[in-house]
Amino acid sequence: MNPVLLGLIAGILGLAVGVFGVLAFAASQRQRKEMAASDDPAIPDGAAEVLAAIGRAYIVVDAIDGVVRASPGSYAFGLVRGHTLVPPELLEMTARVRRDGVIEERQLELQRGPLGQGSTILHVRVAIVGEEYILILADDRTEIARTEEVRNDFVANVSHELKTPVGAISLLSEALDDAAGDEEAVRRFAARMSKESTRLTALVQDIIELSRLQSTDMVDRAREVDINSLVNDAVEATRLPAETRNTTVVVGGSVQGLVYGDAKMLTTAFRNLIDNAIRYSPAGSRVGVGLRSRDGMAQVSVTDQGPGIDAEEQERIFERFYRIDSARSRHTGGTGLGLSIVKHVVANHGGEVNVWSQPGQGSTFTVRLPEMETSDTTAGDGNREQGVSA
Structure with missing residues (x-):
């Protein structure tokens, strides 16, 4: 074949490949811009507005647990880092919801920071939204849980503290009855009973005072x-x-x-x-x-x-x-x-x-x-x- 003709054909083919590459690159860039400018079409219309108004941290993940959307609160709680869902407990929950199609709720206690100083207690709800996405809602229950723990400890401590003087008074009254004929023993037991009753009175007064302080507007x-x-x-x-x-x-x-x-x-x-x-x-x-x-x-x-x-x-x-x-x-x-x-x-x-x-x-x-x-x-x-x- 004529060398000149071969060169011409090669030039035409090279030009065609170049033009195709430019067109493909332009199409790719246009598609990326369109994707960046538009919401995810598979998420129902208005979902973003609803998520912003519910007052909870939220995360939307795709079929491979990539983070599509996340609120600032989800980053603050340490649930999301970059575009990655961090807590393994959440990854397990999304896998079960994706598999079973059933909404799942759970309370999680997550460590704050890499050193594990303190913890955050979150009530988490995971559900399917749209065609292929998973929605995670997280509500901070740390203060509620801490208040409940303090209340339970307070009740337990009050019961224990009251039990000691009340039990002592009961035992002393029995001993006092048995020692009715021993004047010295009677005086000794009576003094002990007076001391325990004074302690009991002081304890009850302090409990009442503390309760009043917590319920009174100064x-x-x-x-x-x-x-x-x-x-x-x-x-x-x-x-x-x-x-x-x-x-x-x-x-x-x-x-x-x-x-x-x-x-x-x-x-x-x-x-x-x-x-x-x-x-x-x-x-x-x-x-x-x-x-x-x-x-x-x-x-x-x-x-x-x-x-x-x-x-x-x-x-x-x-x-x-x-x-x-x-x-x-x-x-x-x-x-x-x-x-x-x-x-x-x-x-x-x-x-x-x-x-x-x-x-x-x-x-x-x-x-x-x-x-x-x-x-x-x-x-x-x-x-x-x-x-x-x-």
């Missing part, structure tokens, strides 16, 4: 209060136990501004802190109460000379019924609710309470409450000091 009873006066009232209320243990309570410093709050609640909180310091300090020691104003906050610190608290225990001492040493708490007559009451009262007033302590060096509990903003502070002189001994 704003309804709030007014301008002078913290200096409330602390003096709290010291006076603890005078008897202080005298019994030969403990001196010394108050120093002052708070300059007023605080907006419930005087009765705040006095209860300060009384509990001072009473706690008296109980855990050695007999014949001193409890210090310091007052000051700093950065617009009223600060009240209560310092004892007790055994101190280990660092790992300090995060838990404000929990209901938590005791570092149960035997010592029974000996001192504590109910395990005093610090929990303090925490609730302070939180209700927009403040905070924290503790500094080291074993063998005592403890200092500090309450900080926001002072009212006034142009003329009349609550007291910053250089004033007051001393009260109990």
